[in-house]
Amino acid sequence: MFITFEGIDLSGKSTQIRLLTKYFESEKKKVISVREPGGTGISEKIREILLDKEHFRMEFLTEFLLFSASRQQLTQEVIIPHLKKNYTVLCDRYYDSSAAYQGYGGKVDLKIINSINKIASGGLVPDLTFLIHISIEESLRRKKLINKREDRIEQKTVSYYRKVIKGYMDISKNNKGRFVVIDGTDPEPLIHVKIIQAILNHKKRKLK
Ligand code: TYD
Numbered sequence: 001m002f003i004t005f006e007g008i009d010l011s012g013k014s015t016q017i018r019l020l021t022k023y024f025e026s027e028k029k030k031v032i033s034v035r036e037p038g039g040t041g042i043s044e045k046i047r048e049i050l051l052d053k054e055h056f057r058m059e060f061l062t063e064f065l066l067f068s069a070s071r072q073q074l075t076q077e078v079i080i081p082h083l084k085k086n087y088t089v090l091c092d093r094y095y096d097s098s099a100a101y102q103g104y105g106g107k108v109d110l111k112i113i114n115s116i117n118k119i120a121s122g123g124l125v126p127d128l129t130f131l132i133h134i135s136i137e138e139s140l141r142r143k144k145l146i147n148k149r150e151d152r153i154e155q156k157t158v159s160y161y162r163k164v165i166k167g168y169m170d171i172s173k174n175n176k177g178r179f180v181v182i183d184g185t186d187p188e189p190l191i192h193v194k195i196i197q198a199i200l201n202h203k204k205r206k207l208k
Contacts, residue, residue, distance in 0.1 A: 002089050010139045046069055075124060
């Protein structure tokens with residue numbers, strides 16, 4: 001299975017990926033987790049370019065193409081080979097992030113985004129995508145709590161993030177078959193249980 005996690009910054013994706021990895025390991029299942037942008041030598045270098053605060057003049061289309069280059073490398077080098085070996089692959093962000101951030105947030109034409117997303121992913125579509133939803137206010141509150149240093153993309157404005165959230169909502173409605181939207185303000189253990197239930201339900205549906 002290929003499972004992706006989406007949501008704005010500090011929605012709690014990485015915690016859930018950690019918990020889910022442990023769950024699969026305890027079930028003696030083969031599992032790996034990767035993150036975007038990154039996950040390969042080349043993709044980590046692209047990540048540095050993308051998140052570097054000195055690159056404040058980066059165009060949204062440039063941003064999108066770099067994310068896509070990183071994604072293509074990660075998909076071919078890590079994701080597909082592991083899926084072929086029957087691993088469950090958990091991915092912290094995938095192409096829906098590009099549609100939400102660079103498409104809805106940055107106004108790159110969604111037709112261009114969707115067609116390059118198909119190319120960069122080699123046609124791979126996640127079996128399940130968990131959208132962990134929190135509001136921009138909640139994200140800012142959490143940022144203050146942990147005093148997080150912002151990278152270049154996180155320095156964008158509140159109105160940008162509102163568009164990203166709206167984008168995620170639209171994308172999840174247009175892809176109901178694979179999206180599971182989860183309230184990110186629920187306690188972490190409850191979110192974890194909801195995620196496992198959704199995975200088990202998905203497996204049951206596939207067996208039918
Ligand atoms: P990261 O530190 O990994 O943030 P997070 O823990 O929230 O995932 O930085 C990734 C940043 O890149 C994040 O702000 C979202 C952004 N991003 C895009 O704008 N488009 C994309 O396609 C991807 C994969 C990420």
